[in-house]
Amino acid sequence: MHSAALLTCLAVGLGVCSGGGALPTRQQLRDDPPFNATVMNIFASYFLKNINIGGKGGVVASPDTTVPSGGSYYYHWMRDGGLSMRAVWLNRNSSLIPNADALMKSYISFTLCDQSQSDPHGIDIRGEPKFNLPNCDVFQGGWCRPQNDGAGIRATTMIMYANDIMADQKDYVTKYLWTSDGSYNGGAIKFNLDYVAGAYKENTCDLWEEVQSTDFFWNRMNHRRALLLGAQFAQSMGDSQAAATYTNAAQDITSNLPSHWTGQFIMESQNRQKDAAVICALNNGYAGDGVFGPTDSRVAATISAYNDLFFNAYPINAADNNRGVPGILYGRYEGDHYENGNPWILTTANLAELYYRGAQETLARRTLPDAEAMTHFRKILGAADDAVFTVEEFGRALVSQGDGVLLRIKYHVAGAGYRLFEQLDKVTGYEISAYDLTWSYASVIEAMRIRGNAVSLL
Numbered sequence: 001m002h003s004a005a006l007l008t009c010l011a012v013g014l015g016v017c018s019g020g021g022a023l024p025t026r027q028q029l030r031d032d033p034p035f036n037a038t039v040m041n042i043f044a045s046y047f048l049k050n051i052n053i054g055g056k057g058g059v060v061a062s063p064d065t066t067v068p069s070g071g072s073y074y075y076h077w078m079r080d081g082g083l084s085m086r087a088v089w090l091n092r093n094s095s096l097i098p099n100a101d102a103l104m105k106s107y108i109s110f111t112l113c114d115q116s117q118s119d120p121h122g123i124d125i126r127g128e129p130k131f132n133l134p135n136c137d138v139f140q141g142g143w144c145r146p147q148n149d150g151a152g153i154r155a156t157t158m159i160m161y162a163n164d165i166m167a168d169q170k171d172y173v174t175k176y177l178w179t180s181d182g183s184y185n186g187g188a189i190k191f192n193l194d195y196v197a198g199a200y201k202e203n204t205c206d207l208w209e210e211v212q213s214t215d216f217f218w219n220r221m222n223h224r225r226a227l228l229l230g231a232q233f234a235q236s237m238g239d240s241q242a243a244a245t246y247t248n249a250a251q252d253i254t255s256n257l258p259s260h261w262t263g264q265f266i267m268e269s270q271n272r273q274k275d276a277a278v279i280c281a282l283n284n285g286y287a288g289d290g291v292f293g294p295t296d297s298r299v300a301a302t303i304s305a306y307n308d309l310f311f312n313a314y315p316i317n318a319a320d321n322n323r324g325v326p327g328i329l330y331g332r333y334e335g336d337h338y339e340n341g342n343p344w345i346l347t348t349a350n351l352a353e354l355y356y357r358g359a360q361e362t363l364a365r366r367t368l369p370d371a372e373a374m375t376h377f378r379k380i381l382g383a384a385d386d387a388v389f390t391v392e393e394f395g396r397a398l399v400s401q402g403d404g405v406l407l408r409i410k411y412h413v414a415g416a417g418y419r420l421f422e423q424l425d426k427v428t429g430y431e432i433s434a435y436d437l438t439w440s441y442a443s444v445i446e447a448m449r450i451r452g453n454a455v456s457l458l
Contacts (some may be wrong), residue, residue: 026458034406044096047441054134057110062434078150144205152226221285275333294357295369300376327408349443355402363457
């Protein structure tokens with residue numbers, strides 16, 4: 001038997017340590033985060049420039065209007081906006097995000113505006129992917145439609161906000177978010193949840209807006225979280241009928257989710273199996289109830305399989321290993337050709353967040369994952385097959401693993417002044433495609449927030 005504390009960690013690749021040597025102590029993890037306060041404030045400054053455009057509440061995906069393959073990113077995507085505003089609200093107590101309450105109210109105003117329109121494409125307005133800025137009018141060009149994930153994502157964000165302000169601002173909640181008089185189509189939260197409850201089985205475009213299916217893991221996880229939170233919120237607002245509707249839909253989704261397990265990894269869909277949208281879903285769509293939780297054996301197997309996929313897909317990963325840079329860079333999916341197929345900062349940061357979530361869950365429960373999961377985690381951590389971990393050692397190992405991932409991002413973005421683009425070139429590692437991608441900033445900021453939660457439990 002080998003104690004995990006005595007392991008010599010790999011300095012590169014998928015090893016336990018973020019930079020070689022012994023497993024970091026709790027004090028080292030507290031004192032030496034992958035991004036210090038100065039860098040985090042840089043991230044936040046660029047992130048906030050993309051929030052509340054024109055003072056009207058919209059969130060620009062990126063200020064870049066001339067992306068070689070994608071054209072202009074100067075739009076409010078419902079999905080990106082909901083996730084970005086979630087990062088705003090969840091980081092409101094840090095020094096990074098001032099005036100979070102005001103920003104949320106502006107965002108909700110934009111939401112009420114965009115969902116009040118008649119749709120020009122013959123679909124439900126809540127299935128539209130994006131809107132023009134600074135006003136909330138629908139983008140009328142050709143695009144992959146409908147996209148039914150955005151409504152649930154922003155409903156989840158608004159429920160989080162409503163729950164937190166209810167004690168002091170109930171009048172605001174009942175005026176704009178869940179109305180008893182039917183105004184605003186029942187309120188921004190109810191209107192979006194009603195759509196999810198009716199549309200979750202319908203054909204939709206994927207997260208990357210390229211293929212269609214009725215059963216994407218990303219969509220289903222985010223739908224489920226929204227509906228579960230929505231059922232609780234509806235009950236608190238005295239609407240037992242809506243609560244029952246949402247609960248029934250969530251239960252149906254829950255019964256379907258195991259079909260995404262192939263026996264080797266969690267697949268996104270039948271027509272797009274190995275896709276990092278799954279990794280993002282395990283963070284953004286996790287309801288905190290153990291269903292595909294971060295230490296589930298299926299989740300560990302998926303990380304292992306996706307590590308193999310993306311390490312071999314991009315020459316920069318081997319080159320970074322040879323330079324002694326820890327971590328790994330993830331892309332979008334197997335066979336991606338957009339911009340010639342490269343690592344993405346947001347998917348890579350989501351991998352780091354998933355490691356941190358695994359550490360947080362383990363440390364909070366004071367229990368190691370089951371034997372099958374530990375087999376996969378030992379491979380991921382570069383540990384011996386018979387390595388034995390204490391709960392704290394395993395928690396430190398996962399935090400360190402997440403740190404390695406973020407340190408690999410850091411290695412490639414420091415030279416650009418810590419501005420975060422959409423992608424990193426798969427050969428050179430230079431930042432490419434849309435600059436100042438809001439979702440990239442949100443993903444890194446959220447990963448670091450979860451890291452803080454995990455480290456506080458050590």
